Amino acid sequence: MNVYEKLLVVQSKLKVSKENFNSFGNYKYRSCEDILEGIKPLLKEVQAVVTLTDTIEIIGDRFYIKATATITDIEKVESICVNALAREDVSKKGMDLAQVTGSASSYARKYALNGLFCIDDTKDSDATNKHGKDEEPYAPPKADKPTTSRDIISPAQVKRLFALSGGNADICKEVLKTFDYSKSTEIQKKHYEAICKAVQEVVAQNDKDELPWKD
Numbered sequence: 001m002n003v004y005e006k007l008l009v010v011q012s013k014l015k016v017s018k019e020n021f022n023s024f025g026n027y028k029y030r031s032c033e034d035i036l037e038g039i040k041p042l043l044k045e046v047q048a049v050v051t052l053t054d055t056i057e058i059i060g061d062r063f064y065i066k067a068t069a070t071i072t073d074i075e076k077v078e079s080i081c082v083n084a085l086a087r088e089d090v091s092k093k094g095m096d097l098a099q100v101t102g103s104a105s106s107y108a109r110k111y112a113l114n115g116l117f118c119i120d121d122t123k124d125s126d127a128t129n130k131h132g133k134d135e136e137p138y139a140p141p142k143a144d145k146p147t148t149s150r151d152i153i154s155p156a157q158v159k160r161l162f163a164l165s166g167g168n169a170d171i172c173k174e175v176l177k178t179f180d181y182s183k184s185t186e187i188q189k190k191h192y193e194a195i196c197k198a199v200q201e202v203v204a205q206n207d208k209d210e211l212p213w214k215d
Contacts, residue, residue: 003078006046007071011118013042021194022201029201032110035119048073052112054105063088065101067108069116084111107204153192158184161192164199171206175199 001009016038018028036050043049048071055066065088070081086108088100113119153161161184165171172184175198181187187195 001046001073002076003048003071003073003080006048006073007080007116009046010039010042010048010071014038014117014119016119020197020201022198022205030119032106032113035110035113035117039113039117043071047075050113050116052109054108057085065104065108067105067112069109069112071116080116082112082115084108084115086111103200103204151188151190152185153187153189157192158187161187161196161199164196164203166203168203171199171202175202 016030016034018030019034020029020031021027022029039050051070051072053068053070055068057064057066064085066083066085068081068083070079072079086104088104162169162172175195176182176184176187178198179187179191179195
């Protein structure tokens with residue numbers, strides 16, 4: 001098989017379900033990491049590798065991360081690549097420059113992989129069609145009363161959550177509300193990572209809404 005035939009095999013067999021939840025937009029999504037985990041066994045099957053690289057591009061007065069996803073046939077050393085762009089924010093309170101760039105990189109890499117493997121990241125009709133039946137919407141786990149103070153996250157974890165939001169207290173409040181918390185100092189450790197992911201997805205969605213080519 002040549003590299004195009006191998007890519008066809010991966011595209012046709014790849015299944016990456018949306019296991020993460022965006023509490024702000026009330027929808028499920030897949031992450032860059034989810035896609036990478038899904039393609040690894042298929043790449044081994046067809047004897048190919050995928051690499052991800054980033055470069056910085058300036059468009060107007062703004063900085064963008066250009067991510068390139070490349071699949072390479074290790075038998076014939078042939079490659080196919082797809083690019084995607086994500087804009088770095090001018091500033092994000094509570095985040096250093098490396099974190100700002102890393103957030104844009106993760107976002108760009110996800111969409112480069114989407115393009116390479118023909119992954120549709122939009123909501124399809126089956127996701128919203130109730131077929132005449134009322135269905136209960138997906139809801140994140142709700143908080144319950146902790147048994148001891150050890151169940152509560154530390155002040156350092158509270159600061160990290162605020163930093164992930166880019167210093168935006170409103171984002172934190174909206175996400176916490178969906179988990180039935182009124183303030184960050186009540187967050188239980190077992191819900192912390194899910195809340196962090198939800199905050200990051202809201203920030204990424206806000207960044208996407210500001211892309212210059214978005215209608």
